[in-house]
Amino acid sequence: MRIEGMRLVCGLIVVIVLLNSKKSESRRSKSGSRSNSFEYNAINCRAHSASLVDYGGVGDGKTSNTKAFENAIRKLSEYESKGGAQLYVPAGKWLTGSFNLISHFTLYLHQDAVLLASQDMNEWPVIKPLPSYGRGRDAAAGRYTSLIFGTNLTDVIITGDNGTIDGQGAFWWQQFHKKKLKYTRPYLIELMFSDNIQISNLTLLNSPSWHVHPTYSSNIIIKGITINAPVTSPNTDGINPDSCTNTRIEDCYIVSGDDCVAVKSGWDEYGIKFGMPTKQLAIRRLTCISPYSATIALGSEMSGGIEDVRAEDITAINTESGVRIKTAVGRGGYVKDIYVKRMYLHTMKWAFWMTGNYGSHADSHYDPNALPEIKGINYRDVVAENVSMAARLEGISKDPFTGICMANVTIGLAAKHKKQPWTCTDIQGVTSGVTPQPCDLLPDQGPKKITACDFPPENLPIDMVELKKCSYTMKHA
DSSP: OHHHHHHHHHHHHHHHHHHHHHHHHHHHHHTTOOOOEEEEEESOOOSEEEEGGGGTOOOEEEEEOHHHHHHHHHHHGGGTTTTOEEEEEOSEEEEEOOEEOOSSEEEEEOTTEEEEEOSOGGGSOEEOOOTTTSSOSSSSSOEEOOSEEEESOEEEEEEESSEEEEOOTHHHHHHHHTTOOSSBOOOSEEEESOEEEEEEEEEEEOOSSOSEEEESOEEEEEEEEEEEOOTTSTTOOSBOOBSOEEEEEEEEEEEOSSOSEEEBOBOHHHHHHHOOOEEEEEEEEEEEEOTTSEEEEEOSSBTTOEEEEEEEEEEEEEEEEEEEEEOOTTOOSEEEEEEEEEEEEEEEEEEEEEESOOOOOSSTTOOTTOOOEEEEEEEEEEEEEEEEEEEEEEOBTTBOEEEEEEEEEEEEEOTTOOSSSEEEESEEEEEEEEESOOOTTSOBOOTTSOGGGSOOSSOOGGGGOOOEEEEEEOTTO
């Protein structure tokens, strides 16, 4: 199992390199071409289409296109009830501040289109904190609107032929480190209170903070996204589904300075009061590099609850941990019914990490009696190599993490590994076929006692959604 699994990891690395190479070759061969036809797969096609240049867009990397985006989207809103509209962004460098999307709308980026986030803070309106957080993450006041933003929408698509959105985050990271920010940094893409969302086939670079943040939303597909930010950049999470229902994340490659995928649902008393969980989440074929954070994190803002998360075919290289649960006294909420299978890890600090003392509270008004419920955490078919420590599993005194199940797990320790490969406190669970031998709180049940670690047999509703092939011809391609 170990050799076979690591061959798969090496194969995946080769595939990633080849795909990136072919993508570069494709861009070089098509650079300067003016093909006016393209097609892609989407949840819905549009009856009307226009180019950003039709509304005064200038792709020279210097001219602000914020007004051009606003004018184009305002005009295309006339077609919301007439088959919907698509805004095409041709090849070029399109400097822009924040702009808002509309319903029944597609934003499509040509493969040589680059959206450049403006460095002018006047082009980033300030909005209220998220209601389930009660305050901003960087500062107690409001937050800057995300580069691409929308609220109370339905049927929204952000896609392209691997076009690029560059947040030019270094400016914001410096402000953050110098503690000069009055408001919380913007995200690259955020959709709130929305339904039927697709974000696909894009390259996202250097977000000021999180890259993709669907929140209070449902029926979401995030597919074929490449995310790249320096591994030392602050809080540059990849994809953060937050109080969302029925979401699938698949075929994504993420290098970031924080968690590659972070599943959230609100912070302390604000998340408890708002009461909107994240549930019915599928994560498939994810590749992650994040030396100081997790491949998939559950929390730490999980006060509205997280349940029914299914992750499979996950690869992590030079990453701090595999699937990490982060919570604390005062969070309340729950993390339950989590399923992970076929996870391949190489060069990790921990394969498994659960933290019951994460801290980091919204304010001093959290309820110390609000204890989180962590139960039904299932892992199977895991191969890891060059790992410093197999697991660090720390529940909460008088509030243990229960129902932990691990089966068919092989962890190869690094040459300079910790003397004690497992640390376990305030947890309960079982194992079967786990190497090295787990702690006494996870007793081996033998080969016939592993069915509890299995995935649920039924599909999630989002898995039944099939994409349509959409074809267009543009005047200004």
